[in-house]
Structures are given as C-alpha cells and as structure tokens.
Amino acid sequence: MSISKLFIINYSLFINKSSLIAFVRKEFIHIFRDKRTMMILLLMPIVLIILFGYAITTEIKRVPIAILDQSRDEVTQKMISHFAASEYFDLYKMIDSEEEGQALFRQGKIRMALIVESGKLKGESEIQLLVDATDPNEATQLSAYATQIAVESGKGIVPIISLLYNPQMKGAYNFVPGVMGLILILICAMMTSVGIVKEKEIGTMEVLLVSPMKPVYIIL
Structure with missing residues (x-):
C-alpha cells in the first residue's frame, strides 16, 4: 500500500x-x-x-388486624398481647362479633381478623384466622406469621385459616391489572416518541413548534 x-x-x-x-x-x-x-x-x-x-x-409491617376473644382466659390473653407487640401486626380494634369483623373487611380497615373460640371438651382453644387473600403472597405471609405467634403463645391453641375474597389463591387477579397498566404506560411513551421522531423526519415538527400551540398540547 x-x-x-x-x-x-x-x-x-x-x-x-x-x-x-x-x-x-x-x-x-x-x-x-x-x-x-x-x-x-x-x-x-x-x-x-x-x-x-x-x-x-413487599415486607409485612404493621398490618391492621381485629380480634374477637370469646375465651378470655390466660392463654388467649397472652396470645393477644403477643399479636399486639409484634412488628408484623397492628391491633386495630377488639370486636364483639364476627359480623363486625366482616364489616371492617369490606371497609378496608383490616386485613386479618382473629376469632378465639372457647373449647370445652379438651380444654383447647381454637382460633380462626380470617385473612384477606386478594394478594395471595401477602395472605401466605400473614398466615405464616400469625400461626407462628399463636403456636408459640400456648400448646393448646389450634389455628384454623380461612381465606376471604380469593380462596383459590390465584395471583392473576392481582397480577393482570398491574401488567395492563404497565403495558399502557409503555405503549403511550413509545407512541409519543415514535410520533415526535416521525414529525421530525418529514419536516413538520418545525411547523408545529411555530404554530400557536404549547408543546404539551402537541405531545398530548
């Protein structure tokens, strides 16, 4: 070369x-x-x-709960104090009936209700955990934390878990709406970018910018 x-x-x-x-x-x-x-x-x-x-x-912190105590013995009082002192739960209210707990669920004020029933045959206390399962992952964690606290409070406590609003624990009910919102946001952003680039390519962006319109109106 x-x-x-x-x-x-x-x-x-x-x-x-x-x-x-x-x-x-x-x-x-x-x-x-x-x-x-x-x-x-x-x-x-x-x-x-x-x-x-x-x-x-996604951490479980200070979840509002309601408690219905029909037993009122030393073991259940100890368990209730453990729930109140836990960092995972926040005792919203002591309720007087299960219907009151259902009303609090519908109002969105609590996400779990603890119903303590007195066992007369074997001296055991059964507790029913009503958990809002709209979010399956959160419901699973709440049930696990509540069961652990209940079992550690006394040997005679038997937790029975009931899932409300989503008993099949299907994640699609919670996942699909979020994905739809994300897709709409991405499509809107991409279409805006493509539209502006296309206007610049064909040379009409300058005409739009000098027109009596604000740039935000052009983007919208």
Whole structure:
C-alpha cells in the first residue's frame, strides 16, 4: 500500500473520530444547558431509588388486624398481647362479633381478623384466622406469621385459616391489572416518541413548534 493511501485512510479515521468527539461534546453541552434534562438525569434516579428502595416494599409491617376473644382466659390473653407487640401486626380494634369483623373487611380497615373460640371438651382453644387473600403472597405471609405467634403463645391453641375474597389463591387477579397498566404506560411513551421522531423526519415538527400551540398540547 502506498504512502498516499495510508495518509488518506488515517486522515479519514481522524476526521471521523473528530466528528464523533465533536458530536458527543455538542450533546453534553446541550444537556447541561437544558435544566429540565438535567432534572431528569439527576433528580429522577434519586427519586426512583428512594421510592423503590424504601417506599415500595413487599415486607409485612404493621398490618391492621381485629380480634374477637370469646375465651378470655390466660392463654388467649397472652396470645393477644403477643399479636399486639409484634412488628408484623397492628391491633386495630377488639370486636364483639364476627359480623363486625366482616364489616371492617369490606371497609378496608383490616386485613386479618382473629376469632378465639372457647373449647370445652379438651380444654383447647381454637382460633380462626380470617385473612384477606386478594394478594395471595401477602395472605401466605400473614398466615405464616400469625400461626407462628399463636403456636408459640400456648400448646393448646389450634389455628384454623380461612381465606376471604380469593380462596383459590390465584395471583392473576392481582397480577393482570398491574401488567395492563404497565403495558399502557409503555405503549403511550413509545407512541409519543415514535410520533415526535416521525414529525421530525418529514419536516413538520418545525411547523408545529411555530404554530400557536404549547408543546404539551402537541405531545398530548
């Protein structure tokens, strides 16, 4: 290969490299000059980290419960105190009837009800756990925590679990609506991006921007 060809190739690579560096530099300047873009780059990740790291969590903490105590003996009182002291549950109210507990479920004020029935034959106390199973994963964890506390409170306590609103423990009832919302958000964002890019490609974006319309109306 001749020296002239090598020079041309090296010069072309230098020009392409310089063009790329200039383009990258231009983009950085454009980003730093736009305050809204800087907010998206710097503020949005911080907000998302805080939300997904601390606010949005699947941990079971301070779940409101109601208790109906028909036994009122020493063992059940000890169990109730354990539920009240647990970090997983928050004693919302001591109820007087099962109908009152059902009303609290329908109002969304509690997610689990504890019904203590007195056993007269063998001196055992049966407790019924009514759990809101709208979210199957949460219902499983609540039942496990409540059963552990009940068993540790006394040997004669027998937990009986009843699942409300979703006894089959089907996750689709809770999963499908969330997926539908996520898909709609993604489609709306993609269609907006595709529409703006298409307007720029055919050269009508400038016409829209100089028209008596705000940019937010164009996006909408």
